[in-house]
Amino acid sequence: MAEKEILAAKKAAVAELTESFNKSNAAVLTEYRGLTVDQLAQLRRSLGEGNRYQVTKNTLAKRAAAEAGLTDLEDLFTGPTAITFIEGDPVEAAKGLKNFAKENEALVIKGGVMDGKTLSTDDFQKIADLExxxxxxxxxxxxxxxxxxxxxxxxxxxxxxxxxxxxxxxxxxxxxxx
Missing domain, CATH: 1.20.5 (Single alpha-helices involved in coiled-coils or other helix-helix interfaces)
Known part of the structure; x- marks a missing residue:
């Protein structure tokens, strides 16, 4: 019985992540190893309204990304991964992530996707530099x-x-x- 509950919970988590990928204007994958709980809370506040920073298991996130049609992200799901789901202004969220990463070297921006197009770290930096x-x-x-x-x-x-x-x-x- 417990195994069925675990499987159902995993399916629900994948469905939620898939919906988040589909609803978002952009999604940015980061590695957060070494950040404290207080730093993660500060990061979440710096992203702006309508944006969500979610720590997730790679296997579930990889499956959700594939179900959302984002197979190009597969290689980015290594190490401890968190996803910033951007439903608001992508530039504001990119600036928040970039500034936080500048102050906290433990946050590593891996890449992401915006409007269905895969973004490299350099692409992300260019978006963050926009007005x-x-x-x-x-x-x-x-x-x-x-x-x-x-x-x-x-x-x-x-x-x-x-x-x-x-x-x-x-x-x-x-x-x-x-």
Whole structure:
């Protein structure tokens, strides 16, 4: 009876992990060997809202990743593995992981997946170096505003040229009529 319960618990864990892989925008695999419970709690807080850091058994996580269609991650499931499931802003979570890893050398970023594409450690670092979504949107809005002002100036130019030309013609006519 106990064996059936264990098997059912493992199936439930795999189903939960599979759902987490499917729901997430991204997932980052890390090795956490040597981190204290307090450091893990600090790491979880640094990831931002909507993101979850979960320590898991490699065999269960490997099976869940395969069921989610993420077979490229198979080689990363070695040693003590934890998965950051990112449902919020991937850049914010990547920055949190990168900064924490900088301060705590025991955290090793192995790689991950984002939008179905496998990420290497270098890819992850590039994402972490991006500016936040809000900053990028503000820059985009500023660029669009500048282009709109240029367009308004271009549309107003012919009308002002016509007004200057008609004023010049009127002045010329008045000067010729005198």
């Amino acid at each position: 936040s979504r809000e900053v990028l949107l503000a820059k985009l809005a500023g660029a669009m505003k500048g282009n709109l002002q240029k367009a308004a100036g271009l549309f107003a130019a012919p009308a002002s040229q016509v007004a200057r030309m008609s004023a010049a013609l009127r002045d010329k006519k008045e000067a010729a009529g005198e």
